[in-house]
Amino acid sequence: MKTIITYGTFDLFHYGHVRLFERLSEMCDELIVGVSTDEFNALKGKAAFFSFEQRAEIVSACRFVTKVIPEQNWQQKSEDVSRYDVDIFAIGDDWEGKFDFLKSQCEVLYLTRTDSISTTEIKDNLAIKAA
Ligand code: C2G
Numbered sequence: 001m002k003t004i005i006t007y008g009t010f011d012l013f014h015y016g017h018v019r020l021f022e023r024l025s026e027m028c029d030e031l032i033v034g035v036s037t038d039e040f041n042a043l044k045g046k047a048a049f050f051s052f053e054q055r056a057e058i059v060s061a062c063r064f065v066t067k068v069i070p071e072q073n074w075q076q077k078s079e080d081v082s083r084y085d086v087d088i089f090a091i092g093d094d095w096e097g098k099f100d101f102l103k104s105q106c107e108v109l110y111l112t113r114t115d116s117i118s119t120t121e122i123k124d125n126l127a128i129k130a131a
Pocket of ligand 1: 007008009010011016017020036044046071090091092093094095112113114115116117118119
């Protein structure tokens with residue numbers, strides 16, 4: 001049984017997120033997603049449109065996702081890898097190199113982000129249309 005874990009805010013869920021989950025699900029039997037809590041987002045300097053509960057509900061509804069857990073801090077990844085017997089930690093390559101410390105516990109994968117879509121771009125485009 002191969003298990004992958006990934007983490008993120010996943011606000012305004014879009015096809016970039018879906019394609020990440022789809023690619024990861026093709027590499028494993030179980031895909032665990034850590035969704036950033038609102039408190040942790042504040043630490044990341046992010047303010048999501050949807051609350052943690054709403055974002056967790058949306059991510060849980062994605063057919064590629066097996067389990068959703070809260071991402072509450074930067075430190076939990078190592079513990080999560082052990083707790084859930086994770087084989088691969090994966091995240092988009094905008095984080096390239098940032099989580100190499102996990103290589104002592106599991107494989108670390110940085111996947112290419114999907115081009116020309118981001119939550120920020122969605123928000124900016126909507127703001128322009130509303131103006
Ligand atoms: N992503 C992607 N393609 C996009 C947009 C996002 O592949 N067009 C990926 C990102 O690379 C990331 C995941 O989707 O792996 C979630 O992105 P965000 O919600 O922006 O998460 P982030 O703020 O990067 O938080 O501890 C890790 C952090 O919680 C990651």
